[in-house]
Amino acid sequence: MENSAEDYRIQSFDLDTQRLLKTALKDPSLVNLEKVSNIIVDQSLKDTVFSKEAGRICYTIVQAEAKQNNGNVFRRHLLNRLQQEFKEREEMRARSLQEWVCYVTFICNIFDYLKVNNMPMVALVHPVYDCLMRLAKPDALMNEDEVDCLVVQLHRIGEQLEKADSQRMNDLFFLLRDGFLLQESLTSMARLLLLEILEFRAGGWMLSSTAHKYYYSEIAD
Amino acid sequence: MSDWTKERRREDHNIEHEKSFGPSRWSHCRKRGVNGSLRSNSEADDIDKRRNGHADSSYKHPDRRHASFTTPESTGPVSRCGQQADWGSQVEDDEMRRDVHRDMQRYRRRILGAEFTQRERRASSGSSGSCDSREGDNMETDEAVLLRRQKQINYGKNTLAYDRYIKEVPKHMRQPGVHPKTPNKFRKYSRRSWDQQIKLWKVKLHAWDPPAEEGQDKTLDVVEELNLDDVMDIELDFPTITDSQNSQTSLPIHSLSVEDEDCGTPVKVQRTAEPNMS
Numbered sequence: 001m002e003n004s005a006e007d008y009r010i011q012s013f014d015l016d017t018q019r020l021l022k023t024a025l026k027d028p029s030l031v032n033l034e035k036v037s038n039i040i041v042d043q044s045l046k047d048t049v050f051s052k053e054a055g056r057i058c059y060t061i062v063q064a065e066a067k068q069n070n071g072n073v074f075r076r077h078l079l080n081r082l083q084q085e086f087k088e089r090e091e092m093r094a095r096s097l098q099e100w101v102c103y104v105t106f107i108c109n110i111f112d113y114l115k116v117n118n119m120p121m122v123a124l125v126h127p128v129y130d131c132l133m134r135l136a137k138p139d140a141l142m143n144e145d146e147v148d149c150l151v152v153q154l155h156r157i158g159e160q161l162e163k164a165d166s167q168r169m170n171d172l173f174f175l176l177r178d179g180f181l182l183q184e185s186l187t188s189m190a191r192l193l194l195l196e197i198l199e200f201r202a203g204g205w206m207l208s209s210t211a212h213k214y215y216y217s218e219i220a221d
Numbered sequence: 222m223s224d225w226t227k228e229r230r231r232e233d234h235n236i237e238h239e240k241s242f243g244p245s246r247w248s249h250c251r252k253r254g255v256n257g258s259l260r261s262n263s264e265a266d267d268i269d270k271r272r273n274g275h276a277d278s279s280y281k282h283p284d285r286r287h288a289s290f291t292t293p294e295s296t297g298p299v300s301r302c303g304q305q306a307d308w309g310s311q312v313e314d315d316e317m318r319r320d321v322h323r324d325m326q327r328y329r330r331r332i333l334g335a336e337f338t339q340r341e342r343r344a345s346s347g348s349s350g351s352c353d354s355r356e357g358d359n360m361e362t363d364e365a366v367l368l369r370r371q372k373q374i375n376y377g378k379n380t381l382a383y384d385r386y387i388k389e390v391p392k393h394m395r396q397p398g399v400h401p402k403t404p405n406k407f408r409k410y411s412r413r414s415w416d417q418q419i420k421l422w423k424v425k426l427h428a429w430d431p432p433a434e435e436g437q438d439k440t441l442d443v444v445e446e447l448n449l450d451d452v453m454d455i456e457l458d459f460p461t462i463t464d465s466q467n468s469q470t471s472l473p474i475h476s477l478s479v480e481d482e483d484c485g486t487p488v489k490v491q492r493t494a495e496p497n498m499s
Contacts, residue, residue, distance in 0.1 A: 083308045116315060117319045
């Protein structure tokens with residue numbers, strides 16, 4: 001059973017790179033894994049669609065390498081590259097909002113997919129929180145793209161994050177409540193998104209059916 | 222050099238004022254003086270500083286020994302405070318810690334199961350063993366020790382030799398003494414004893430190093446090994462029940478394989494191969 005290119009969303013790469021990635025998925029020892037990790041990270045920072053699903057391809061390569069020779073070269077390079085970008089996230093955000101949003105999406109995606117013994121990677125918990133806290137700051141709440149990113153990530157990994165560190169989740173939601181209540185410059189869409197996530201968490205990371213109807217009944221597909 | 226080693230040397234030099242460390246007959250062979258500081262050979266010191274801790278293959282020690290004669294200075298112990306470590310290492314360390322804990326639980330289960338079976342057999346055969354292998358009570362549980370040991374084991378297993386070894390000799394064909402056996406990290410050993418076991422184990426593994434020229438070793442056509450965890454590599458040694466009997470009629474029990482998982486642990490005891498079968 002072969003996973004087609006669509007499963008990993010690699011159509012956006014040129015054909016040579018696609019071939020390289022496919023080889024990495026099947027036979028990691030044949031490729032330069034540092035190069036592969038850079039290719040994946042670079043693309044994730046540019047391509048919003050890819051950043052949402054790149055975790056899957058990373059997960060598969062990590063598993064393949066571990067199975068083949070117990071190695072974790074790819075994972076190490078991936079994480080250290082993520083750490084590099086993390087250290088310079090403020091400059092990244094100043095330079096390009098889209099890149100910043102892609103980065104947060106990607107790191108949360110990695111947090112979601114790359115588990116260690118079925119537990120999330122402890123090393124990523126604080127960095128992910130740092131990113132989300134940044135998105136909850138007043139200047140970020142003014143941008144719908146950033147608010148959207150924030151709520152999407154909380155939907156995907158909020159519950160796991162809270163389990164890993166509930167105090168920081170409380171701190172994050174302090175900011176979100178304040179933003180919702182006090183920040184005048186918010187668009188109504190931003191307010192809607194914030195209200196929904198506040199209810200979502202209050203309901204134990206799910207919406208009641210009535211709330212769901214309120215927020216989603218008019219959304220196409 | 223790291224700040225750590227610099228400070229240590231500073232302290233040592235302070236102490237040195239009070240005592241005289243005249244060179245002994247043998248001090249020219251030693252890299253360090255009695256107090257642990259590098260030998261204060263001013264020429265060597267200057268050169269040390271320039272070398273900056275790296276071994277330079279063209280550098281000759283003042284005693285006309287090659288630089289590789291002495292161990293090159295490393296950067297000293299690395300701080301293990303999480304903040305400094307890169308994410309890659311943090312995740313690896315975390316993973317190793319979890320693996321060790323999981324191994325510990327599985328090992329405990331194996332031991333308890335095995336002890337029970339052995340006690341039954343001993344009771345039915347009517348003899349009383351002089352050695353009660355209560356390994357479950359006396360196992361190593363210190364996380365730092367287990368992690369260190371696991372790391373050493375990993376170094377040994379991460380070799381071509383080990384790869385070739387496990388492919389060539391399936392576990393049930395292993396002969397004690399002939400075939401290397403991974404030291405059991407859960408047993409209580411002194412630090413020296415453990416390090417020595419590791420050393421001997423790795424030396425033995427070298428017999429399976431890939432040949433320089435074409436295949437002297439014939440690779441046996443064997444069924445691929447199941448992907449067993451490290452825990453399954455640990456062979457449980459129990460003393461033979463009937464020591465006095467002829468070895469041909471009663472073989473020592475060498476390995477136990479446990480069908481793992483949450484629903485009860487049936488214990489299968491395997492006999493090792495006959496000595497005249499190879």
